[in-house]
Amino acid sequence: xxxxxxxxxxxxxxxxxxxxxxxxxxxxxxxxxxxxxxxxxxxxxxxxxxxxxxxxxxxxxxxxxxxxxxxxxxxxxxxxxxxxxxxxxxxxxxxxxxxxxxxxxxxxxxxxxxxxxxxxxxxxxxxxxxxxxxxxxxxxxxxxxxxxxxxxxxxxxxxxxxxxxxxxxxxxxxxxxxxxxxxxxxxxxxxxxxxxxxxxxxxxxxxxxxxxxxxxxxxxxxxxxxxxxxxxxxxxxxxxxxxxxxxxxxxxxxxxxxxxxxxxxxxxxxxxxxxxxxxxxxxxxxxxxxxxxxxxxxxxxxxxxxxxxxxxxxxxxxxxxxxxxxxxxxxxxxxxxxxxxxxxxxxxxxxxxxxxxxxxxxxxxxxxxxxxxxxxxxxxxxxxxxxxxxxxxxxxxxxxxxxxxxxxxxxxxxxxxxxxxxxxxxxxxxxxxxxxxxxxxxxxxxxxx
Amino acid sequence: xxxxxxxxxxxxxxxxxxxxxxxxxxxxxxxxxxxxxxxxxxxxxxxxxxxxxxxxxxxxxxxxxxxxxxxxxxxxxxxxxxxxxxxxxxxxxxxxxxxxxxxxxxxxxxxxxxxxxxxxxxxxxxxxxxxxxxxxxxxxxxxxxxxxxxxxxxxxxxxxxxxxxxxxxxxxxxxxxxxxxxxxxxxxxxxxxxxxxxxxxxxxxxxxxx
Numbered sequence: 139x140x141x142x143x144x145x146x147x148x149x150x151x152x153x154x155x156x157x158x159x160x161x162x163x164x165x166x167x168x169x170x171x172x173x174x175x176x177x178x179x180x181x182x183x184x185x186x187x188x189x190x191x192x193x194x195x196x197x198x199x200x201x202x203x204x205x206x207x208x209x210x211x212x213x214x215x216x217x218x219x220x221x222x223x224x225x226x227x228x229x230x231x232x233x234x235x236x237x238x239x240x241x242x243x244x245x246x247x248x249x250x251x252x253x254x255x256x257x258x259x260x261x262x263x264x265x266x267x268x269x270x271x272x273x274x275x276x277x278x279x280x281x282x283x284x285x286x287x288x289x290x291x292x293x294x295x296x297x298x299x300x301x302x303x304x305x306x307x308x309x310x311x312x313x314x315x316x317x318x319x320x321x322x323x324x325x326x327x328x329x330x331x332x333x334x335x336x337x338x339x340x341x342x343x344x345x346x347x348x349x350x351x352x353x354x355x356x357x358x359x360x361x362x363x364x365x366x367x368x369x370x371x372x373x374x375x376x377x378x379x380x381x382x383x384x385x386x387x388x389x390x391x392x393x394x395x396x397x398x399x400x401x402x403x404x405x406x407x408x409x410x411x412x413x414x415x416x417x418x419x420x421x422x423x424x425x426x427x428x429x430x431x432x433x434x435x436x437x438x439x440x441x442x443x444x445x446x447x448x449x450x451x452x453x454x455x456x457x458x459x460x461x462x463x464x465x466x467x468x469x470x471x472x473x474x475x476x477x478x479x480x481x482x483x484x485x486x487x488x489x490x491x492x493x494x495x496x497x498x499x500x501x502x503x504x505x506x507x508x509x510x511x512x513x514x515x516x517x518x519x520x521x522x523x524x525x526x527x528x529x530x531x532x533x534x535x536x537x538x539x540x541x542x543x544x545x546x547x548x549x550x551x552x553x554x555x556x557x558x559x560x561x562x563x564x565x566x567x568x569x570x571x572x573x574x575x576x577x578x579x580x581x582x583x584x585x586x587x
Numbered sequence: 588x589x590x591x592x593x594x595x596x597x598x599x600x601x602x603x604x605x606x607x608x609x610x611x612x613x614x615x616x617x618x619x620x621x622x623x624x625x626x627x628x629x630x631x632x633x634x635x636x637x638x639x640x641x642x643x644x645x646x647x648x649x650x651x652x653x654x655x656x657x658x659x660x661x662x663x664x665x666x667x668x669x670x671x672x673x674x675x676x677x678x679x680x681x682x683x684x685x686x687x688x689x690x691x692x693x694x695x696x697x698x699x700x701x702x703x704x705x706x707x708x709x710x711x712x713x714x715x716x717x718x719x720x721x722x723x724x725x726x727x728x729x730x731x732x733x734x735x736x737x738x739x740x741x742x743x744x745x746x747x748x749x750x751x752x753x754x755x756x757x758x759x760x761x762x763x764x765x766x767x768x769x770x771x772x773x774x775x776x777x778x779x780x781x782x783x784x785x786x787x788x789x790x791x792x793x794x795x796x797x
Contacts, residue, residue: 173625173743176625176626279684280607280657283607283608283629284607284629287627287628287629288628288629290625290626290627290628291626323657323659324607324629324630324631324655324657324659324660325631327629361659363659363662364662365662365663398632398633398663399632399633399634399635402631402632403631406631407631411628454635455635455636455637455650458634458635462634521684522684522687522688522691523606523658523688523691523692524658524691525691525694527661527662527665527698530662531661531662532662534662534663535661535662535663535665535666535699538662538663538666538667539666539669542666
């Protein structure tokens with residue numbers, strides 16, 4: 139096929155995908171492939187947030203807790219009336235750490251992210267971006283495929299082309315046009331899907347915009363090419379582990395377990411699908427109030443609370459499964475206990491001046507004016523992968539390799555120093571360390587750096 | 588999980604690559620857990636799972652690395668190609684673009700993986716007969732021309748998933764065991780050409796996890 143034909147094919151595909159979301163589920167009867175659409179089954183149970191479970195619900199909400207929440211709601215409603223007063227700002231911290239009542243998240247999250255102001259200040263922008271996306275978006279294919287894989291166990295997202303799936307599609311397409319440097323990056327669907335549980339489409343769009351470009355959250359740097367903010371936060375995470383939990387760090391290193399293998403959803407989507415949803419919402423409440431240092435502290439808290447269990451697991455597979463799967467199903471501690479621990483972690487890290495890796499360097503912030511249309515080049519219109527790595531990609535890749543090698547090297551040094559003092563016989567050193575250390579001396583590596 | 592999975596003769600690292608949405612994670616869960624989940628999630632970064640199989644009375648532990656298919660993520664995922672002895676390069680038989688991108692994926696492998704990596708081209712979603720856009724013969728010819736093995740699979744109805752993994756693992760085993768016969772590993776010395784393969788006998792391995 140020549141370029142013209144490839145472009146025509148891409149246009150046709152974008153058009154077809156958009157049309158399906160515009161028509162929505164009710165107008166697509168008989169046109170949705172069965173494998174695309176897991177049937178809603180009555181015998182599943184749906185929890186208070188709308189997630190469907192095969193078995194009994196995790197962490198039942200006790201009746202007295204519901205009463206407490208009703209009492210809290212009253213206080214919160216009152217507080218909403220006097221939002222800008224100094225008294226409210228004073229109370230806010232304490233109350234948010236106790237948890238925002240679920241029925242009021244819709245309002246409070248909007249306040250914390252300043253959604254109403256953004257929406258009013260850029261009136262018409264969302265529609266404009268959506269219209270542009272329909273004509274120009276190069277991210278439609280990826281967004282379409284992720285929309286149908288996001289929260290499929292949730293009653294609102296489950297059905298193909300359901301209202302929520304359509305909203306998610308629109309928000310992501312519009313945002314990809316609004317912030318062309320980021321476009322769409324996998325992970326953003328998770329953020330938008332959570333926001334859409336509490337906001338309408340346009341509010342969710344502005345909330346997403348705030349999460350990416352407001353300096354308090356600055357998630358822009360997480361999603362751009364080369365993931366500079368991820369690199370910076372992972373390094374900081376390693377520093378925290380080395381200082382506060384060196385044994386656990388060695389345990390990870392021993393199995394060649396880089397933080398990339400267990401923590402990406404912590405950083406990219408603020409713990410969505412890594413801790414139970416009720417706890418995730420509590421962390422989001424605090425994140426929206428206090429910003430990125432909450433992520434750093436929560437990452438530390440998770441490992442701190444589960445250190446003993448993790449130290450017992452002697453296999454990379456088991457450790458990752460524990461951190462990613464087991465803790466999502468059952469965190470093992472009541473949410474309130476985790477949040478208290480999180481608060482203590484934040485203080486502890488602050489005392490050690492490790493609460494933040496520092497403000498984002500300018501390259502992690504949007505460089506182009508947001509909301510200004512830039513026509514994509516033909517290559518991205520067609521959708522083929524770029525043939526060669528850009529300098530940024532090469533650098534990011536080198537960073538990942540370097541992190542792994544550094545960990546292997548530190549472990550090797552530790553082994554040497556231990557074998558000097560202890561009468562250890564390291565002739566039969568573990569294969570994991572052997573293969574990684576052989577790796578790290580591999581000349582092939584350094585030529586890439 | 589939780590069984591004595593750590594007793595094995597060989598550990599082979601295999602990567603699963605290919606465009607987003609072609610079914611890499613589904614192939615992995617079909618092979619390691621014999622599950623197909625309609626509620627599958629997109630993979631962020633890299634994930635992995637293991638399963639052990641027997642070949643010639645030897646236990647081979649396959650450590651399979653699943654990667655995010657979106658181009659943005661290649662800066663991370665390509666760093667995990669190192670040390671892999673096999674790769675399953677997956678496309679969707681119903682999505683022509685995912686097949687067109689195979690050449691680009693091959694290049695990424697050549698640039699970033701070990702030279703001797705064995706590559707198998709996998710046309711997944713063979714259950715979608717009515718939507719097929721890549722004829723089997725075309726992909727087969729392409730694979731032959733490029734020195735890849737080839738198979739069509741369906742993670743959904745589980746057609747050929749087991750053979751796909753078995754074939755590549757067996758092939759890797761043959762190469763490694765022949766190499767060992769030619770140059771038996773001496774004591775603790777790791778040979779560069781066998782370096783990615785963990786070829787330690789069981790008894791010494793047990794000492795690692797005291």
